[in-house]
Amino acid sequence: MTSPLESSSPPAPYFPAMTTPPGNSSEPLQDLETDSALRAILEGTATETGQQFFASLVKNLAKALRTHGAWVTEYFPEKRRLRALAFWMDGQWLQDYEVDIAGSPCEEVIDKQRLVHFPDRLLEIYPNEPDVMAIGAVSYMGVPLQDTDGTILGHLAVIDRRPLPEEPRVHAIFKIFAARAAAELQRLRAEAEVREREEKVGRLLSSAMDAIIELDERLCVNRLNPATEKVFRCRGTSMVGQDFRRFVSEEDGTRLAGLINELDARPEGERSRWIPGGLTARCPEGQSFPAEATISRFELHRRKFTTLILRNVNDRVQAEQKIQSLTAETELLRERLQALHDDNRLLGESPALRQVLRDIAQVAETDATVLILGETGTGKELVARAIHAAGKRRERSLITVNCAAIPATLIESELFGHEAGAFTGATKKREGRFALADKSTIFLDEIGELPLDLQSKLLRVLQEGEFDPVGSQHTKKVNVRVLAATNRDLQQSVREGRFREDLYYRLNVFPLRLPPLRERGEDVVRLASAFAQRFAAKMGRPIAPLTADCARRLKGYSWPGNVRELQNVIERAVITATDGRLNLDRALPEASSTGTSSVETTLDPPDRIRTAKELEELERTNILRALDAANWKVSGDNGAANLLGINASTLSSRMKALKIQKPDSR
Numbered sequence: 001m002t003s004p005l006e007s008s009s010p011p012a013p014y015f016p017a018m019t020t021p022p023g024n025s026s027e028p029l030q031d032l033e034t035d036s037a038l039r040a041i042l043e044g045t046a047t048e049t050g051q052q053f054f055a056s057l058v059k060n061l062a063k064a065l066r067t068h069g070a071w072v073t074e075y076f077p078e079k080r081r082l083r084a085l086a087f088w089m090d091g092q093w094l095q096d097y098e099v100d101i102a103g104s105p106c107e108e109v110i111d112k113q114r115l116v117h118f119p120d121r122l123l124e125i126y127p128n129e130p131d132v133m134a135i136g137a138v139s140y141m142g143v144p145l146q147d148t149d150g151t152i153l154g155h156l157a158v159i160d161r162r163p164l165p166e167e168p169r170v171h172a173i174f175k176i177f178a179a180r181a182a183a184e185l186q187r188l189r190a191e192a193e194v195r196e197r198e199e200k201v202g203r204l205l206s207s208a209m210d211a212i213i214e215l216d217e218r219l220c221v222n223r224l225n226p227a228t229e230k231v232f233r234c235r236g237t238s239m240v241g242q243d244f245r246r247f248v249s250e251e252d253g254t255r256l257a258g259l260i261n262e263l264d265a266r267p268e269g270e271r272s273r274w275i276p277g278g279l280t281a282r283c284p285e286g287q288s289f290p291a292e293a294t295i296s297r298f299e300l301h302r303r304k305f306t307t308l309i310l311r312n313v314n315d316r317v318q319a320e321q322k323i324q325s326l327t328a329e330t331e332l333l334r335e336r337l338q339a340l341h342d343d344n345r346l347l348g349e350s351p352a353l354r355q356v357l358r359d360i361a362q363v364a365e366t367d368a369t370v371l372i373l374g375e376t377g378t379g380k381e382l383v384a385r386a387i388h389a390a391g392k393r394r395e396r397s398l399i400t401v402n403c404a405a406i407p408a409t410l411i412e413s414e415l416f417g418h419e420a421g422a423f424t425g426a427t428k429k430r431e432g433r434f435a436l437a438d439k440s441t442i443f444l445d446e447i448g449e450l451p452l453d454l455q456s457k458l459l460r461v462l463q464e465g466e467f468d469p470v471g472s473q474h475t476k477k478v479n480v481r482v483l484a485a486t487n488r489d490l491q492q493s494v495r496e497g498r499f500r501e502d503l504y505y506r507l508n509v510f511p512l513r514l515p516p517l518r519e520r521g522e523d524v525v526r527l528a529s530a531f532a533q534r535f536a537a538k539m540g541r542p543i544a545p546l547t548a549d550c551a552r553r554l555k556g557y558s559w560p561g562n563v564r565e566l567q568n569v570i571e572r573a574v575i576t577a578t579d580g581r582l583n584l585d586r587a588l589p590e591a592s593s594t595g596t597s598s599v600e601t602t603l604d605p606p607d608r609i610r611t612a613k614e615l616e617e618l619e620r621t622n623i624l625r626a627l628d629a630a631n632w633k634v635s636g637d638n639g640a641a642n643l644l645g646i647n648a649s650t651l652s653s654r655m656k657a658l659k660i661q662k663p664d665s666r
Helices: 034-045 050-065 105-112 130-135 168-207 226-232 250-264 314-343 351-364 380-389 411-416 452-464 490-495 501-507 523-539 548-556 562-575 590-594 598-603 612-629 640-644 648-657
Strands: 069-076 081-089 098-100 116-118 139-146 152-160 211-215 221-224 272-274 279-282 288-300 303-312 370-373 398-402 441-445 481-486 510-513
Touching: 050 069, 050 081, 050 152, 050 168, 081 152, 105 116, 105 139, 105 152, 139 168, 152 168, 211 226, 226 303, 250 272, 250 279, 250 288, 279 303, 288 314, 351 380, 351 510, 370 380, 380 398, 380 441, 380 481, 411 452, 452 501, 490 501, 523 548, 523 562, 612 640, 612 648, 640 648
Parallel strands: 370 481, 370 510, 398 441, 441 481
Antiparallel strands: 069 081, 069 152, 081 098, 116 139, 139 152, 211 221, 211 303, 272 288, 279 288, 288 303
């Protein structure tokens, strides 16, 4: 029986020098009187419990059986070790004795679960057991302590330096007190479990965030947990003994009595329920707050008690009210937005527009990616909104991103979001546009301006439906339909290495080309009439229908800015209208007054001499085309000045002279 405190040699420190127990060692065991031994042990342990019982047991057992030592232990099966509850040896106590049972007489007691008796020659049977050698033991007797289900709890044993002959009466005494020791050990364990359970319940109540209050038969506060003090903003001692109805509204105090009567009428085990509508609780200082609450009843020692659990839901109620308010505001804004979209619906009867509308109808119900192509101002965003509104995802908002309007350093965060601390200024987590568009549609306007290093990430979203927010190690999955638009020639950009070829083919699933306004014939007049009526209504001015001369002049202009430019021209014409008649003289560029369009000019004979006004209009048209191709970027490698082969300062001067201004973003 080796101890963790012992070294490999010698193992004797646990045991005192071999001595003879005074007054009884020389008396042979055969002379033992069973009744007197039994009486001695009973008298020695009758009034003791707990640790004192075990100490009294082994001391009186060694004395009654006239052995040098006796001990009682507790068994730990997971470690295969015994720890002494009390160990009496040669007239003194051995403290903190714990051993591994492997290779010892105790192992046979534990494994065989029966009384084991070695009456003589113990050293010959266990020649390598250090404790047996240290004590010089000759005989050993041990019996297991067992639970009611047979589980080994420990063991009771005696050891002697003399032979311990087989004696049925001794075995009987030994088993009696082993059973008594097992019962005491069971009682101690049960008490420990109760204390542990009570401690856990106490900690559970103390750690609860809800107020837990026990009321007596008069509904006075009997006990409460620490959270109650926080919920009611007072010390618990000021509430104990008080009628709890003081801490709720008068109406709820009456309700409590009714709820208690209802619970008392229920069968045992069903006496608990939610309080419908909760309670209006009151702090001693007079402040009220809404509280969710449950009520239960229990009986103890023929006395009835009530338990209330309350949670202050004031913050949640305010949040729900805020959500309701925001929901109403959102619905109102959605209605207003829809009205704006209705004002900007696709108008026209031209064959070119009819084809666009047919394409929209075909692709809208699918989840296919659509690439919308067209010059600046042709209504690419309107088409995107029309596709979304007619699609399966129309119940969710369309998310719009202008790739040209966001700085290159921020566009990745804008599209994919970021974690807090991902970069300087990222003080909190932010969801990107793709996350917001989950289960909806995202419209990527000016897709040709997307930086090359981000095109691979966009390709991953299109292919796999996943992306990594900036600074995050976790991949986010989304289900997004992508609509993209550009006024650039993406195939040319691919050839120049400014746009990924694989991304181009991913976007070009369903290309949808929008015709420029100059190709839509009478649609120019229809749109102009609609714009004139809209602006006149907003300004509160009467406006006359378009005259034949106005229609001729509008159709004769090339409209490089397309519908957007037409809208601006008509707004200026309404502002400067006289007597309800549109003033196109100031609103429309001067060159259009000659009635020659850019199309007509190209059909003139090559030897025709042009006027200064015509040359000025040609220059103006050429500059507008260059600006349109450069997305109104004047200087730089891809600027309009570079395309025209002139200095940026020269181009700026000519733009001022020709009164060329960037079209209104509306």
